[in-house]
Amino acid sequence: MIDSKQRPLRDLRLSVTDRCNFRCVYCMPKEVYGAKFRFLPKHELLTFDEIERIVSIFASLGVKKIRLTGGEPLLRQNLEHLVAQLAKIPGITDLAMTTNGYFLTRDKAIKLKQAGLNRITVSLDALDDETFGRTNDVGVPVKRVLDAIDAAHAAGLSPIKINMVVKRGMTDSAIIPMARHFRFTGHILRFIEYMDVGNTNGWRLTDVVTAEEILHQLSTHWDLEPIAPHHPGEVARRFRFLDGGGEFGIISSVSQPFCHTCGRIRLSPEGRLYTCLFGHDGYDVRALLRDPKLTDQIVAEALTGLWNRRHDQYSVDRTTATPSHSKVEMSHIGG
Numbered sequence: 001m002i003d004s005k006q007r008p009l010r011d012l013r014l015s016v017t018d019r020c021n022f023r024c025v026y027c028m029p030k031e032v033y034g035a036k037f038r039f040l041p042k043h044e045l046l047t048f049d050e051i052e053r054i055v056s057i058f059a060s061l062g063v064k065k066i067r068l069t070g071g072e073p074l075l076r077q078n079l080e081h082l083v084a085q086l087a088k089i090p091g092i093t094d095l096a097m098t099t100n101g102y103f104l105t106r107d108k109a110i111k112l113k114q115a116g117l118n119r120i121t122v123s124l125d126a127l128d129d130e131t132f133g134r135t136n137d138v139g140v141p142v143k144r145v146l147d148a149i150d151a152a153h154a155a156g157l158s159p160i161k162i163n164m165v166v167k168r169g170m171t172d173s174a175i176i177p178m179a180r181h182f183r184f185t186g187h188i189l190r191f192i193e194y195m196d197v198g199n200t201n202g203w204r205l206t207d208v209v210t211a212e213e214i215l216h217q218l219s220t221h222w223d224l225e226p227i228a229p230h231h232p233g234e235v236a237r238r239f240r241f242l243d244g245g246g247e248f249g250i251i252s253s254v255s256q257p258f259c260h261t262c263g264r265i266r267l268s269p270e271g272r273l274y275t276c277l278f279g280h281d282g283y284d285v286r287a288l289l290r291d292p293k294l295t296d297q298i299v300a301e302a303l304t305g306l307w308n309r310r311h312d313q314y315s316v317d318r319t320t321a322t323p324s325h326s327k328v329e330m331s332h333i334g335g
C-alpha cells in the first residue's frame with residue numbers, strides 16, 4: 001500500500017471514544033467542551049466487532065501496528081475485550097495505547113497486559129499540581145498519573161512512554177523537572193510541540209516551544225547526543241543522556257515536519273478514516289462495514305484506493321492561513 005507520494009501505510013490509530021474526563025486546555029477547552037457539547041451517541045460508535053473487522057482488513061493490507069486512543073480510551077467500557085480481539089488478528093505485531101492514566105489502576109493495567117496490550121504511553125505535562133491542574137483543567141493531581149505509570153510498569157508494560165505537550169507560558173517551566181524525574185527510570189519522556197490540531201484550542205505560533213529551544217534548555221543541564229531512529233517513519237527524534245540517564249524524544253511536527261515519512265491512518269470513533277491528523281472530513285468506512293452486500297474484499301479495495309490517492313502533507317504546507325482551516329479535533333481523532 002503506497003500513497004501518491006510513495007509513502008507506505010504502516011500504522012492505524014483507533015480512536016475509540018470522543019469523550020474524556022480531562023479538559024486539557026490545548027485539546028478540549030472547557031468553553032467549547034462544556035455541559036452543552038454533544039458527544040457521539042452510543043449507537044454511532046463502531047462496535048468492537050466492527051473495529052475487529054476493519055483491523056483485520058487493514059492487517060491483510062500490511063498494517064502491523066495499532067494504537068488505541070481517544071478521547072480517553074479507558075472511558076470505553078471493557079476495553080481489554082477489544083484488546084483481546086485485536087491481539088489475535090494475524091499480522092498485528094504491535095498493540096499500543098495512549099491514555100491520560102486516570103483510570104489505569106493496577107487491576108486494569110494487568111487486564112490490558114493479559115489481553116495482549118504490548119505498550120503504553122501515558123500523558124503527563126508537569127510534576128507540580130498547580131501547573132498540571134491548570135493544564136488538565138479539572139484539577140487532577142500529578143500523583144494520580146504517576147501511580148498509573150507505576151501500575152503500567154508493575155503489569156509489565158515497560159518501557160513506558162510519557163507524552164508531555166510543551167506550550168509556552170504553560171508547561172515550558174516543567175521541561176527540566178520532567179527530564180530530571182524520568183531520567184534513570186527506563187521510561188521514555190517525549191516532548192511534543194504544541195500543534196494547531198482542530199479549531200478550538202486558540203493555537204498561536206508564538207505559543208510553540210520548538211524542538212531546538214527544548215534541546216537547548218536540556219543541554220544546559222546535561223550532555224546529550226542524538227540516536228538513530230528505531231525504524232523509518234518514527235515520529236520522535238531520539239536523544240540520550242551521555243551519563244547513562246536513558247533516552248528521550250522530541251516530536252517536532254511544527255518546526256521540523258516529518259510528512260515525507262508519514263504512514264499513519266486514523267479511524268474516528270464513529271468510523272471515519274482520516275489520512276492526516278489535520279484532515280477535515282474523513283472517509284465514511286462505517287457505511288461500508290454496515291452494508292451487508294459488501295465483502296471484506298470490496299472494503300479492502302476501497303481502503304487501497306483511499307490510500308493510493310493520498311497526498312496529505314499539512315505540516316509541510318502549514319502557513320499563517322492554515323491553522324484557521326476547518327480540521328478534525330484532536331480529542332475526536334486521538335493524535
Ligand code: SAM
Nearest residue numbers: 027070071072098099100123163194195334335
Ligand atoms: N486522552 C489520551 C491522552 O491524553 O493520552 C489520548 C488522546 S490525546 C488526544 C493523545 C495525545 O495528544 C496526548 O499525549 C496529548 O497530550 C496530545 N495532544 C493533545 N492536544 C495536543 C496539541 N494541541 N498539540 C500536541 N499534542 C496534543
Ligand code: SF4
Nearest residue numbers: 020022024027071100
Ligand atoms: Fe483528554 Fe487526552 Fe485531550 Fe487531555 S489530551 S483532553 S486527556 S483527550
Ligand code: SF4
Nearest residue numbers: 259262276277314315
Ligand atoms: Fe502525517 Fe498529516 Fe502529520 Fe504530515 S501533517 S505528518 S501527513 S498526519
